Amino acid sequence: MxxxxxxxxxxxxxxxxxxxxxxxxxxxxxxxxxxxxxxxxxxxxxxxxxxxxxxxxxxxxxxxxxxxxxxxxxxxxxxxxxxxxxxxxxxxxxxxxxxxxxxxxxxxxxxxxxxxxxxxxxxxxxxxxTRWGRCEADGCETYFLDTSTNQAKRFCSPRCANRMHVAAFRARRRA
Structure with a gap:
């Protein structure tokens, strides 16, 4: 290991x-x-x-x-x-x-x-x-290590990112 x-x-x-x-x-x-x-x-x-x-x-x-x-x-x-x-x-x-x-x-x-x-x-x-974070998705408090090149990770996983992006898209469509 x-x-x-x-x-x-x-x-x-x-x-x-x-x-x-x-x-x-x-x-x-x-x-x-x-x-x-x-x-x-x-x-x-x-x-x-x-x-x-x-x-x-x-x-x-x-x-x-x-x-x-x-x-x-x-x-x-x-x-x-x-x-x-x-x-x-x-x-x-x-x-x-x-x-x-x-x-x-x-x-x-x-x-x-x-x-x-x-x-x-x-x-x-x-x-x-500076590369440690906590997921910004509603209801998720998962910690993560951001090893991305641009250091812009906001979510712990693609699942949380997709869920929040879909929710934001639907909110914009309603408005």
Whole structure:
């Protein structure tokens, strides 16, 4: 897993419905090695991580650098990454080199929390503080990372953008 993937994990946890284990597993569908190992007692930890991620993301959207620094550093202190190089999962005898953020025997919740904290920190290092946003569609509060060339992303997905554009078009036609 690379840093870009860890930033995606941070966003998925921040945006996830963490009401029950099935919802958490759905949010982590791209990481079955974590999702399958999570248990009900892990939910309070993940909810606390998500709250910290949301505070940091709100600060990023508001361009409040001091709060970004404090919130992300708090997440890193509470859920420190313990990086280790891994080479499993390759093909034809060639290892698939990547970095894990927790030890081999760490509980899945520890690795998810560390990955989310590390991912958000690396996302800020890689992309700065101006490329983070919150969807402007009515009823959607999804956080996103804008990697577009013109940095003009306003919606989390084409679905939200289309919904808002169709609503605006219909409103203009009525008027």
């Amino acid at each position: 690379d840093n870009a993937d860890y930033a995606a994990v941070a966003l998925r946890i921040a945006n996830a419905d963490l009401s029950d284990l099935d919802a958490v597993r759905a949010a982590l569908h791209d990481e079955p090695w974590w999702a399958d190992r999570l248990a009900e007692p892990d939910l309070p930890v993940l909810r606390a991580v998500a709250d910290g991620l949301r505070r940091a993301l709100d600060a990023l959207v508001a361009d409040d650098g001091e709060t970004v620094l404090a919130e992300i550093n708090e997440l890193l202190a509470e859920h420190p990454p313990r990086p280790r190089l891994s080479g499993h999962g390759g093909r034809n005898g060639n290892p698939n080199w990547h970095v894990h953020v927790a030890g081999p025997d760490a509980p899945a919740v520890d690795e998810v929390a560390a990955a989310a904290a590390w991912g958000l920190a690396q996302g800020v290092v890689q992309h700065g503080t």
